[in-house]
Amino acid sequence: MNFKDLQKELKAIKGVSNLSLIRKNVIKIDLEKAVSKACFTKLKEDFYFEHCSLITAVDNQPDFELVYHLSCLSGELTVDDTKMSAMIEIHIHLKRDSPSIDSVSDLWFGANWHEREAFDLMGIYFIGHPDLRRVLLPEGFAGHPLRKDYVYEIHEEEW
Amino acid sequence: MDMSSKGIRGNPELRRGLGSKTTDREKIMEDGPAGDWLALRSDQLLKWIDDAVYNASEATGMREVVDRVTRPIFNFAQRFSPHPLHFGIMCCAIEMGQASAPDHDIDRLGLVYRSSPRQCDVLIVNGPVCEKLRPKLKTLYEQMPEPKWVIAMGECAISGGPYWDSYSVVAGADTFMPVDVYIPGCPVRPEALMHGFLTLQKKIREKEPGMFLRRD
């Protein structure tokens, strides 16, 4: 599949908005939370995004934003005539009072721990995740430190 | 000879190894041997022999002589054979490994890395100690047999280093365990690690007498 066809097909999917090309081989889209799981399934099954590079949670104050980076490693998706591997960046906005979304760890096993990390450090709940525990911080740690409203004690002055 | 004085009778803790169930002298005497007064329980016998040997050596001045001869020998052995724990935390652990590589060859100083804390003398804390790691590191320290020493290797282990404003890094290893030698550097070079071990030698020789017949 070519990268241009992908863009056309992506525009047709319901819930996808703001499609833009931020680099030669990277598409950025916004996705609605309600249709996210269906869209992710389609991306994996039909569009050859078999690798989940990263799941980032950003605290935009007041809302949260989830950024998914998916990539195609096997070369099924071609970017024009180059050897480049295609990548897609998906933004999903979450409300602060209900930071939850469907888990994609059944699609990509690699997403499993990224989701755990997002839960651990940012407090996003992934519905349907098989094992949503803290991964980096010890059990019983209070709060989610990467949130902007997390306060901790630093003894010295700030630079 | 005053048998009840604490100084002469020594530290009851140390005598636990000799098989006595209790170390309290009065208690042993209270529930004394049943029946024949000549009979001694085995632990009482051992205790009696132990005390007799110790008191005799103390009274005759033998203890001083033995101590004076053996203490330097044991001290010599302790300081020339430091076996560190094979334990890496972060960057300095790589330099610790690099120090045993042929270019620096820390084995010249007699260092053998042992993987089990039971067989080690030196714990090298070579990186930042995080909150999650702290209890484990403390356990490792407690698992090591006496006498033991701790080397804080690198800025992170000394004070938290570059992670001074982190929410999960402890501000230095000396906040929760005794540290003998601090080696600054980020990361510590292998040469500096060797110097740290020589400093430890110096410290052992000057501060810590070897132990023999030392009850208190």
Add this chain to the structure above:
Amino acid sequence: MAEMWISMGPQHPMTHGLWTLKVKVDGETIVDADPELGYLHRSVEKMGERRKYFMNTTLTDRLCYASSTTWTHSYVLAVEELMEVEVPTRAQYIRTIMLELQRLASHLMWAGAYMPDLGHITGALYFWRDRELFLNLLELPSGSRLLYNYMRIGGVKRDLPDGFEQKTERILKLFEQRLDEYADLFENSKIFRMRTEDVGKFTGTQAMNMGITGPNLRGCGIKHDLRVEDTYEIYEEVDWDICTREAGPGYSDCFSRYMVRIDEMKESVRIIRDCFKKMPQGPTMSSRVPVRASGEAFRRTEDSRGEALMYLVGDGSDRPYRWKIKSPMFTTISACPHYLKGYKLADIPAIMGSIDICIGETDK
């Protein structure tokens, strides 16, 4: 023997860092595994939000202790993308040379750490002896050992010193001889192959799904290298090939992963030589480097261990608003129950060693 859980770590010779692997064994066969991380979580991402953009190179240097330059480079690339900074050509060449030297040092570190896992301590010391050569080489331009802090936003710290090329060439020649020498000791050795072949198998499709990238993926025969596929610096202009190996049709084992890294080292030598040949004169630092940035940017690079991704969000101030680090080993370790199951207890070091773990980047 009944089934039981064995906890390996955080202090265990197998771990190569600080993590715990709990394995459930039936006799000596592994039934289940449960990795646990976080003993080295230093909150680099949170600290990065309190520091200015150029200060964060100190933290990225300390992300992965075995290959610090590649991580700093990854961060620097992302910041340059965010700030839209042009890097001079000579700086790009120097960066490529440094990256490849660092990759050599990192792979040698891995090879050295892998040998004791198989009970071969001499191998470790041989590889570390060679690593020392490259550490000395990297020390020449950067002025520091192990954590170089050489990559800067908009270029590199300083130009290469005089005679660097000759010194590098001399060391590369020696290193190539030694690699040939080691072939007899390791890859042609019967016991070494007994320990590594048909152990820790996974297919390429599985690997991509589990988030395994880099040399481990190339060990499955998949021709994927971000130096080509998401090209950066001057990897396009240099003459080199992607190394792949296969243990069987589409799957990898410890031996193929070992061989991929050995091949990559040889390929790195080629890249360095070619870079020196083609390197132009010129400035090594961009003339305009802004302090503030806004918007968002990410770059992925081929770290020595796989796909490194830095995602940055700026809010117009001189500090990043959000900084996210993707570590290749994070997902690789998470998948370890998949490729450990069914093997023997003695295979754990052989398998976990062959995927090249670095906990510093993983725990962030």
Add this chain to the structure above:
Amino acid sequence: MTLFGLCKTMAELTAEKFIVPILEFQRNLFPPFSYPAGDLADWFASEGGIVTLAWIYAVNIAFAVGMTNLILVIHLERKIAARIQDRRGPMLSLRAFRELGEDLAGEAPTWRFKGNYSGIGIIQNMADGIKAITKELIIPNKADKFLFSMGPIIFISSSVFLLVLFPLSDRFAASAAPAGLMVIMAAFSIAPIGVLTSGWASNNKYSMIGGMRSAAQLMSYEIPLLLSMAGVFLLAGSYNPVDIVEQQREATWLFGLPMWNFIPQFIGFIVFMICILAEVERVPFDLPEAEAELVEGWTTEYSGIRYMLFLAAEYIRGFAGAAVATILFLGGWAGPWPVPPEIWFLLKVYLIIIFWIFIRWTVPRIRTDQILELGWKKLLPLSLINILIVIFMVEIYPYFDDIVNLPEVF
């Protein structure tokens, strides 16, 4: 003059000059209570007492010789390993004793680090050993305390026992049992009990797996080991080390070259060398203490002198294994030039040990299932083939009488 003869002379001397006069003095001190001093004095004056004393001397001499060798072997291992790895190894010099002298004399300490580390490192082992004495002996809280302390005793005593069992030559021998090699192999196979005991009693999973592996390995390698030795026993017609070496000394080959057992029984020699390597648990067969997965194997929980004695006992077993290999296959103390036979013997033993050190530092460790497969599927049939060959040789020997000269045993 044999070792025993020497010891007997010494025993007679000591009994006559020291022991009997002292005991006599005690008896005369308080005649009504002369028991037991008087009886002892009588016994030491008799033949039995002197022979017993002589045995004690002989055993102690053999023990001292073995221990000296132990220090040398450990030193050799560390230095050769270092040289293989392109480094120098321990360098603690005898000059470091200067510091000891200062401390003993109570002088102010001086610091000459460079001088301390510019020797050959022979006293590094002494420092390690003495340090181990001063270390705390830890018994884990949940360990089985009795077995935890019994394990090292079984292992170490059975290993030290080995030292007095093999002769260094026909005159330098502390024991002269007719079934000498059988006793040696029996002593060898006591150790797994100690290993299993200490592995289980430590209440540590690594220790337990290490102990189990050790038991499995030693059990499966005992059989090919003994079978490969059987060929030698067939040729010599005896279990006695002295007879075996005499047979090899007399056997000649083409042009009168000595035919030590490793020539006719080459397969047996190879099998034996592999099996004894597994028996003394050295790389590539050191699974019970596989560092990579089992921390320190069955010694994980042992600290201080217990652990150090474990280490020493393993080297003693290595030394004893090399000695057995020398006696069985390399002609023992026989040699072409008129050098003292003890020197010949030690030379061969050290050659084998150096060969093992080279193996240890140049090959990886193999896996449990592979080691068992090797033992049962390859070495066992090979050792049986070796026995067949030896029987064949013994049977057809009369037809090659003119070129091969074997002693008449069958």
